Structure formats: structure tokens, C-alpha cells
Amino acid sequence: MTDQRNPENAAKEGLAAAGDTGGLEALVARAARAGKGLPPVERWNPPFCGDIDMEIRQDGTWFYLGTPIGRMPLVQLFSTVLRKDADGRTYLVTPVERVGIRVVDAPFVAVEMNVSGTGDGQVVTFRTNVGDVVEAGPDHPLRFVDEDGTGGLKPYLLVRGRLEALVARPVMYELVGHGEEIVLDGKAMFALRSRGAVFPIMPAEQLRRLGG
Template identity: 80%
Template sequence: MTAEQDDANRSLTGASDAQGLEALISRAARAGKGLPPVERWNPDFCGDLDMEIRPDGTWFYLGTPIGRMPLVQLFSTVLRKDEDGRTYLVTPVEKVGIRVVDAPFVVVEMNVSGIGDERVITFRTNVGDVVEVGPDHPLRFVDEDETGGLKPYVLVRGRLEALVARPVMYELVEHGEEIDVGGMSMFAVRSNGQVYPIMPMEKLRELSA
């Protein structure tokens, strides 16, 4: 651990757990209704905190899982991903870096209503965010080279995305259909009048053969 990281851990926690940081974030969260306006805050960078979000959405602090979901949900409200590609916990007075292995959130549940252009896909994340896939919350699919599979992501807020958990992904692709996208036949899903391509139909047929 560097001196800068050690200073961040001491200044924000003041103990071997995250009580100090929890208190600081609680005060920030109470300052207004809804999610704190982290995009408007510009505090000094205070170093990196030994906190990590694993691909399954589990948060670790000092190498130990944070078992208190209310605390994880509290932390999640002050997450911010900046232009440098790094993710931070941000309050009005302090900004600390944390590690995110994949995406900070995980989609654990979905609902589909309507058909055709009227279809709306709604996701719920592991920390309680509920978003409708559409212009403000676009969906994208990434090829997973190591497995040959797909990893869908939805934009939750700011630059923060949620990885769609595999069981939910299987449910999602059940709503896929063949759609012409720019003159190419694609297997895609619709939501809020938008089309989100999954893969070319030719590739889907090859995988299904």
C-alpha cells in the first residue's frame, strides 16, 4: 500500500472498518432528496481506498466482503466514473478511488411489457436501481472472447453501467427478433422505440447449427 493509499484509508475510515466513510456518505446523502448530485461535486482527490467491486457485484473492503447490503447501497449512491476511466466514491469534500473488476452494478431482475415498438424492458440492479432500457439507459452487447459468449451492459447513470447477470441475459435474448439495422439482418431486442443489436443473424444461425 502506498502512503497516499494509507492516508486515504485512515482519513475516510478512521478504523479497521468503513464506519467513518459510512458516516461521511450518510451526511452527504441526507443533504438532498434522491441520489446525491455527485456529478456536480469537485472535491480534492484523497488517494485510493482498498475497496473493490467484483464481477458478481460483491463489494470488498480490505479484502473482506461487505456483508451489510444497506451499507453497499449507501456507497453505491456516491459512485462516479470519470473521464479517466476510473471509478470513485465522491462526497462534497473527498474523492477516493476504488477498483471495479467489471461493472459496478449487476442486473438481477427484468420485466418486459408491450410488444413491437411499444415494448419496454425494465431492469433492477443488485443495489436497487430500476431503469428502463431506452435513450437514457442504452443497452450494449460485448463479445466475451474467453468464452465465445455475450456480456450485455446497460447504462445506469453517469458513466456507470450494470452487467446483465447470465440468468437475466438468457431471459433477455428470448425477446430477441430479426430486425433490419442499416441494411443488415440482425438479431436484436427493442425497448422504448430503440433497437439494440445482439449479433448478425448469420452468426446466430452458425451458432445454432
């Protein structure tokens, strides 16, 4: 059930459960005042104020001071002021400060998908663990990475800015079920269509070797 209380109050309660400090509580308050929805973090240029002990694990769980942040309203609030800069680092950004956090893999996880239409009209829509709903396409491309050491496949969806969502493993299996063999630049590829864009997954020959 969605928490209908004031997001700043709900966030402060979550911080108390996670072992909050006064500085982080102040950051939460400023993030809450930045506005509802998605604040224009890409346009803000506040000073860097150091790193905080916050980490987003590969499964999308947020930790502060080594403790999971259990309140979804707080995680959702922080997710709206996330920004990944050209230096490759991820920050929480408000109009007056920018603080660094650690991200093990991607800041978001795509936990659900829906496919509508067929052929060139096919649209693949994802929902992330923090509630973003994103249609894969030219503005939100998918990329597929071979995972070193396991031979597994890791799909990523661009959500906004430079922030990506790792497609959860069960969703990935569903996703590749909608792939098809398409010739791209003269080479047969196993690929996925969405909103008129084609996203290569792997060479068709490789898929056949895997028994697909």
C-alpha cells in the same frame, strides 16, 4: 427485509464487521449526510484523496480490506456516491473528497428483468443488485460484448452517468429470448427493442450459425 434503521448507524455496524478504519467510517458518515436518494455526485468537484482498499467483484460483491461487506444498507449507501470519471476509474465521491476504488467488471449487476408491451411499444425494465430500477431505452442503452476466450455474450446496461450494470447470466438468457431479427443500416441483425430504441445483439447470420 429492508433495514429500517438509520442508514449511517447500519453502515457503521457493517464496517465494523468488515474491519473498518476510522477514515472509512468518516467517509461513510459524510456519504450518509450527503442526502437520501441519489446525491448530485456529477456536480461535485472535491479533491482526490487517494485510493482505498475497496473492490467490487464481477458478481457484484463489495470487498473492503479483502473481506466481503455483508450489510446491504452499507453497499446501497456507497452505491449512491459512486462515480466513473472520464479517466475510466471509479470513485466514491462526497462534497469534500474523492477516493478511488477497484471495479473488476461493472459496478452493478442486473439481477432481474421485466418485459411489457410489444413491438415498438416494448419496454424492458431491469432491477440491479443494489435496488436501482432502470428502463432500457435512449437514455439507458444496452450494449452487447463478445466475451474473449469463451465465445459468450455479456450485455451491459447504462444505469447513470458512466456507471453500467452487467446483466447476470440467467437474466441474459431471458433477455435474448425477447430479441428479433431487424434490418439496421441494410444489415439483418438480431436485436432488442425497448422504449423505441433498438439495440443490436449480433448479426442475424451469426445467430443462425450458433443454431438460434
